[in-house]
Amino acid sequence: MRFLPHTDSDRQAMLESIGVAAIRDLFADIPAEFHIEQGSLALGDALSEAAIMRKFTRAADKNRNATNTRYFLGGGTYHHFVPAVVDYIISRGEFLTAYTPYQPEISQGTLQALFEFQTMIARLTGMDVSNASMYEAATATAEAALMARRVTRKSRVVMAGSVNPRYRAVTANYLSRLDGDYVEVDMGCFGTDLDRVIGAIDASTACVIVQYPDFYGSVYDLAPLRAACDAAKCLMVVAFSDISAFALIESPGALGADIAVGSGQSLGIPMGFGGPHLGLFTCKQQYMRQMPGRVCGLTTDAGGKRGFVLTLSTREQHIRREKATSNICSNQGLMCTAAVTYMALMGDEGLNTVARHSAAALQSLVARLPAHVRAAQGARYNETVLSFADSAARDRFLAAAKERALFAGIPLEQIDAAAEPRHLLIATTEMVEADDINDYLDLLEVAK
Template sequence: MLDTIGVSGIGDLFADIPSEFHIEKGSLAIADALPEAGIVRKFTRAAEQNRNATNTRYFLGGGTYHHFVPAVVDYVISRGEFLTAYTPYQPEISQGTLQALFEFQTMIARLTGMDVSNASMYEAATATAEAALMARRVTRKSRVVMAGSVNPRYRAVTANYLSRLDGEYTQVDMGAFGTDLDRVIAAIDAQTACVIVQYPDFYGSVYDLAELRAACDAAKCLMVVAFSDISAFALIESPGAMGADIAVGSGQSLGIPMGFGGPHLGLFTCKQKYVRQLPGRVCGMTTDVNGKRGFVLTLSTREQHIRREKATSNICSNQGLMCTAAATYMTLMGDAGLATVARHSAAALHSLVSRLPAHVTAATGARYNETVLSFVDHAARQRFLAAASADDIFAGIPLEQIEAGVEARHLLVATTEMVEESDISDYLAALEVSL
């Protein structure tokens, strides 16, 4: 395996990890055996060296967001009937799981403004790639146009999916921290199966999709809208309201903690007329022979169920537990609660950007809860990051870490309802250090 991928040893797989984080063999000083009490003491002492996450302020985004998760969510998904439930192949003994997924689909369809939702994908990047494949099946055309303002991870996974297939993948450079629809529209031709944009885009930019919708209609291609923080649609226009044919993205902001980047929840929605090309599962409601309400797998067009050449996806499962967490969260919050979260998230960013010192600039244009801050140089940004870290603030993501070719002086910053006014004041105080 190592020969095939062109490396000489296991260590080469971790070469990008800085050497100061490498652990030498034997350095952990782990005894051959310890009594249970000794093991507990050892790992408790080690855990006490971790930062206290409850005192940390997060301005991180880029696809993973620090939203509040009510205690009820963890309680519900920890119950055995949800935690251990697996594939609902037998509806007569899987009614609870099927109903939870059905309710999840209904709420996701409402929030995105789309006709139908499946019972989830793994995460947003593969959902975006599956949307490109679905659009190729629907239109019987092979070219995929992707805006350069889509999350770099979504772009990379989609390009990888398409790299072994016939057809063309075109990425449109935006030239700035936002979305230039004129450039995207100019890239559409008669062979285009779909155009994929993100809304709000990777940099938090909010814009009108009406011109793109008209261009897609003229070229007879599909408009695919990706998203990273679905809570935005409790405040701004939904993809469905903007005319999306397919809307895909992440459900992590719906009651799922940041963790260390996962697990996430991939969402996939579309117009009703395309439902038979939808990847994954769709749970439906029906009645049994006695007229009682029941739930079933209405569509499950994947390799395990039908001929491989007829399958719409080779993704073999869904994020059932994460779906239950999201459904519990949305039920608890309701329309008003979700709108409150979205308003607070957007207001926090406005408060931060409106008070930036003169030596730090924010990307121009309308933004939801995410933007790019630009410093005079790399050294100034690093001074700020060090000062913020000392005050238990995760101040943002150095943009060059996830966006190739970007100067190392930019910072991707996001706010949620968890960012309070005092956090913003402390953030601004740390910015003064970068002078």
């Protein structure tokens, strides 16, 4: 669309037609104390295009070069390697600008990409079906709770306290205006105490939501929870933050999950200052019609040729609101394309190599920690909590690490407000090398 600026006379003519004297009169319903007087913002003089370029280039030069920075950050966003071809594919116009594939005859490329994405995600999670993505893991977790309520016709949702705090907060917000109980079970440790979770289940429970590996990286046996859910006739929902784990450890489907939801950010999507992410949603076959979002399917046309279609899309855009399974009105199609490109490039062996390196890096680091720093106990995948003597010791270490272009972890209280300010959530991926671990350990000794 062309930019057609209005002249002063144009504006005056429009105001006269409306019947007001000035543009300010159009905002008369806003209290006067919220009005900004002309000139009060103290904006600088206009710059030339060349001067603007210089100004923003100088600002950009202050950013750290991501390729020269070492990351031990986790908590739901991970620094995995993204092959150059991923960015190339999603930068192509037919993917970058593609819209919702309502007309299959002109959307075969987009539909096939989404279909292949669903197939790969279902394989990786061990589940029967996957939808064509959601916004991110937190809303996917909340939608899983709503879906479980529809399937079971019960209203109580039990959430383990070891689920990512952001997933818990969004789910609690979703359920806050609905009838029924929402119960968070305090774990009392940096891991998952299934006995406490199972103890919270009763006859009115629609689902139990746990994270595997949990927010603290803990890996544990879900068999007792599966048995408890069967006895109470409720659904077992398994959330996850780093799907690459399932190239190495048991998948949610293999552990008996009814619904598995989480993040696909680790599949070819950079950290990107926290977004965009990719929400994954999978379930057992019998629950597919209650699944939010959309599902792409494979069929044949009148001539017998293979074709792809939008098979299921029970959203409020398409059917009566009271019949809709969800108010999710879009998907992360471009991020799906990035993820399916990444998975196609890596294959089973590549994904397994990434997972093995990620897990091995954490074990190497934890095994050599100095005496004044403790790691959380129990089996972990690629994430854990380090505990320092006090917040001052931890913060000295973080400051020293940052000077060495090493982001050493996330102060746990920044994500979990209930945590003491002396804990550090750390994560390792295949991007962490032996020299990075040595530097990390050296800094722990120097900054104690």
